[in-house]
Amino acid sequence: MWAHILTVGLLFTVFLMAGSKRIGALIRVFRFQSLLLAFLTALFAWRSGERELWAITVMILVIKVWLIPVHLEKITAEMRSGENMGLVLNPPMSVIIVTVFGWLIFGFSDSVIGGMSGDARLNFSISFLAIFTGFFLMVFRLKALAQIIGLLVMENGVFMLVSSISGGMPFIVEIAVFFDLFVLVVVAGIFVYRIKGLFTHIDVSRLTRLKG
Amino acid sequence: MPIYLILLINACCAVFPWLTRRHQAMGTVNIAGHLAAFILALVQIAVFGAPGRLDDFFCADALSLFFIFTIATVNLAAALYSKGYVAGEAGEGLMSDGKARLYYSLFNVFTLSMFLVTLVENLGLMWVCVEMTTLASAFLVGFHTTKKAIEAAWKYVIICSVGIVLALIGVILFYYALNAGAGGKTLNWDEMLLRAANLDQRLIKIAFIFILVGYGTKAGLAPMHTWLPDAHSQALTPISALLSCVLLKTSAYAILRFMVITNRAVGFPYAANLALLLGMLSLGLSAAFILVQKDIKRLLAYHSVEHIGIIFVGIGIGGPVGAFGALYHVFNHAVTKALMFFAAGSVAKKYGTHDMRNIRGVLTAMPFTGVFLLFGVFALGGLPPFSIFMSELTILSGAFAQGRYLVSGLFMFFLAVIFGALVHHFSGVLFEKQPKEMAPEREPLATKAAFILLGGFMLALGLGIPAFLAELLRAAVSVLTGV
Numbered sequence: 001m002w003a004h005i006l007t008v009g010l011l012f013t014v015f016l017m018a019g020s021k022r023i024g025a026l027i028r029v030f031r032f033q034s035l036l037l038a039f040l041t042a043l044f045a046w047r048s049g050e051r052e053l054w055a056i057t058v059m060i061l062v063i064k065v066w067l068i069p070v071h072l073e074k075i076t077a078e079m080r081s082g083e084n085m086g087l088v089l090n091p092p093m094s095v096i097i098v099t100v101f102g103w104l105i106f107g108f109s110d111s112v113i114g115g116m117s118g119d120a121r122l123n124f125s126i127s128f129l130a131i132f133t134g135f136f137l138m139v140f141r142l143k144a145l146a147q148i149i150g151l152l153v154m155e156n157g158v159f160m161l162v163s164s165i166s167g168g169m170p171f172i173v174e175i176a177v178f179f180d181l182f183v184l185v186v187v188a189g190i191f192v193y194r195i196k197g198l199f200t201h202i203d204v205s206r207l208t209r210l211k212g
Numbered sequence: 213m214p215i216y217l218i219l220l221i222n223a224c225c226a227v228f229p230w231l232t233r234r235h236q237a238m239g240t241v242n243i244a245g246h247l248a249a250f251i252l253a254l255v256q257i258a259v260f261g262a263p264g265r266l267d268d269f270f271c272a273d274a275l276s277l278f279f280i281f282t283i284a285t286v287n288l289a290a291a292l293y294s295k296g297y298v299a300g301e302a303g304e305g306l307m308s309d310g311k312a313r314l315y316y317s318l319f320n321v322f323t324l325s326m327f328l329v330t331l332v333e334n335l336g337l338m339w340v341c342v343e344m345t346t347l348a349s350a351f352l353v354g355f356h357t358t359k360k361a362i363e364a365a366w367k368y369v370i371i372c373s374v375g376i377v378l379a380l381i382g383v384i385l386f387y388y389a390l391n392a393g394a395g396g397k398t399l400n401w402d403e404m405l406l407r408a409a410n411l412d413q414r415l416i417k418i419a420f421i422f423i424l425v426g427y428g429t430k431a432g433l434a435p436m437h438t439w440l441p442d443a444h445s446q447a448l449t450p451i452s453a454l455l456s457c458v459l460l461k462t463s464a465y466a467i468l469r470f471m472v473i474t475n476r477a478v479g480f481p482y483a484a485n486l487a488l489l490l491g492m493l494s495l496g497l498s499a500a501f502i503l504v505q506k507d508i509k510r511l512l513a514y515h516s517v518e519h520i521g522i523i524f525v526g527i528g529i530g531g532p533v534g535a536f537g538a539l540y541h542v543f544n545h546a547v548t549k550a551l552m553f554f555a556a557g558s559v560a561k562k563y564g565t566h567d568m569r570n571i572r573g574v575l576t577a578m579p580f581t582g583v584f585l586l587f588g589v590f591a592l593g594g595l596p597p598f599s600i601f602m603s604e605l606t607i608l609s610g611a612f613a614q615g616r617y618l619v620s621g622l623f624m625f626f627l628a629v630i631f632g633a634l635v636h637h638f639s640g641v642l643f644e645k646q647p648k649e650m651a652p653e654r655e656p657l658a659t660k661a662a663f664i665l666l667g668g669f670m671l672a673l674g675l676g677i678p679a680f681l682a683e684l685l686r687a688a689v690s691v692l693t694g695v
Contacts, residue, residue, distance in 0.1 A: 113388075147370055177340060183347050187369060210445070
């Protein structure tokens with residue numbers, strides 16, 4: 001039952017993200033989503049008794065719930081762009097699009113992996129919906145910070161996919177992926193500072209000097 | 213053993229710049245390190261051959277060794293060119309000693325991560341290494357914090373990271389297919405290959421599409437190539453060469469690894485047809501952009517899309533001949549394009565512009581570079597006796613032998629268009645009158661050495677393949693085709 005509650009919670013965060021108007025809200029929802037993911041991993045760890053899953057739970061808590069959101073909030077505060085993230089599509093429209101895609105993904109999930117149980121199919125669909133939503137945020141939110149968060153949401157979706165369908169990848173790979181992700185956020189963060197410093201804005205739709 | 217030494221040398225070269233203040237010393241040690249790595253790669257190939265599995269993490273079969281040799285060659289040339297390049301930038305006050313330190317250090321982190329991609333046995337760790345190449349090179353693309361460079365670096369990081377997330381989904385689906393179908397909990401390539409026949413075919417087909425689109429983004433395949441012209445044109449010149457000549461190839465290498473498993477699981481034509489489609493698309497699209505290009509480095513960047521297209525057409529045609537041509541082309545394109553980027557970089561520096569309409573009379577203004585640029589243009593366009601001609605001919609003969617006349621016809625048509633565009637662009641650049649006030653250029657010794665090294669390979673491999681390389685290529689082809 002707990003697994004169901006957590007999965008539905010994850011689905012809920014996906015819609016909250018599509019409906020967020022401000023970057024601050026997006027970061028808070030991302031933190032909450034990562035927290036749910038950590039609980040879900042802990043639940044798997046408790047059930048299977050695998051020590052490695054506990055280690056991964058701790059890593060999610062440290063990197064995704066603590067370090068990355070704090071780093072992003074710091075950048076947001078310094079950029080003073082927390083109020084606006086360059087919406088191309090308004091929140092209600094975004095939620096409708098994400099809902100439609102959720103329905104489509106659930107429909108198609110059976111043809112990707114045949115013979116899944118109901119639970120597995122639900123997990124699979126929610127993971128792909130999270131990946132899609134991350135991608136959606138990257139395309140339809142124009143501020144550089146929102147793109148970083150979009151990428152992180154995609155990665156969260158991939159992580160959900162790993163733990164739901166294959167019970168986790170080899171431990172060393174998971175650790176390496178976490179490390180990579182953290183470096184990515186730091187690198188992208190540095191570039192956000194540079195964009196702000198040079199262009200005095202972080203609106204990526206106005207980065208149009210290179211063409212053809 | 214030489215393989216571990218190559219990795220160790222790269223790591224040491226990444227640390228060394230922090231121990232000195234003088235950029236000349238950093239450059240010299242960098243050259244020495246990459247020369248040693250190049251010699252070690254040669255020794256490994258010629259003396260020891262492909263060792264196969266080394267330990268729990270590393271595995272070097274013929275395919276890995278071939279890519280290692282390619283990377284080591286271009287690294288050496290880039291290290292040679294870097295010395296003069298950094299000295300030039302420092303002389304103009306564009307690069308302080310501190311920045312030179314950062315440059316040399318990141319240069320080696322970048323090359324190290326590329327070596328690792330070709331060596332790790334675990335396909336999950338390979339994914340991590342591919343992402344590391346992006347992160348290490350991002351700062352080298354945006355090294356000069358100009359608006360254009362930062363824009364290019366941002367696009368590079370974001371587009372490639374999205375691509376690589378898609379590739380991760382592919383890796384996971386492969387892992388799941390293995391888990392569910394063949395009962396194995398491993399991401400090791402050879403173990404996956406052993407069990408490939410038992411995998412769920414439908415799932416593998418979908419997973420391979422994720423891999424092809426994901427790593428294909430990083431490999432510069434159209435239509436996912438949009439980051440490439442920006443990043444290649446804005447990066448520092450030696451880095452442009454590394455990006456175009458070896459970074460794209462390491463991503464292609466990752467695709468090849470998955471392709472072998474996919475071929476074993478679902479039969480030959482499926483993955484090959486997808487590769488052929490994207491290869492042809494890259495070739496056609498780049499032909500159109502090459503025609504209208506005015507920026508010399510962007511022109512070369514679109515040539516990278518073209519040549520990665522040619523490589524994938526070769527793989528798509530398949531069979532021993534197609535695969536041989538494709539791998540041969542990997543090396544030929546690497547040496548030729550590195551030479552072209554170095555020449556174009558020196559020319560753009562001398563004339564102070566990237567716009568080819570304002571660059572005139574390079575042959576008289578820069579005789580040494582000009583001659584190599586001239587040969588490079590012919591080589592890149594696919595004229596004999598240069599090596600690209602040989603590999604393109606091999607691919608084409610593979611296509612003809614299989615009776616694929618439409619593919620062959622399109623292939624030749626696009627190559628003809630691109631050759632015409634190349635001659636059109638460079639005839640003015642090379643032959644017309646130079647600006648009056650320009651003094652003849654004297655290139656530094658290390659830069660000349662880089663040109664001679666690459667030009668030598670370009671010509672020698674057009675005349676014949678040395679025995680050790682031919683043997684390596686054949687062994688690599690047999691890894692690819694499974695016969």
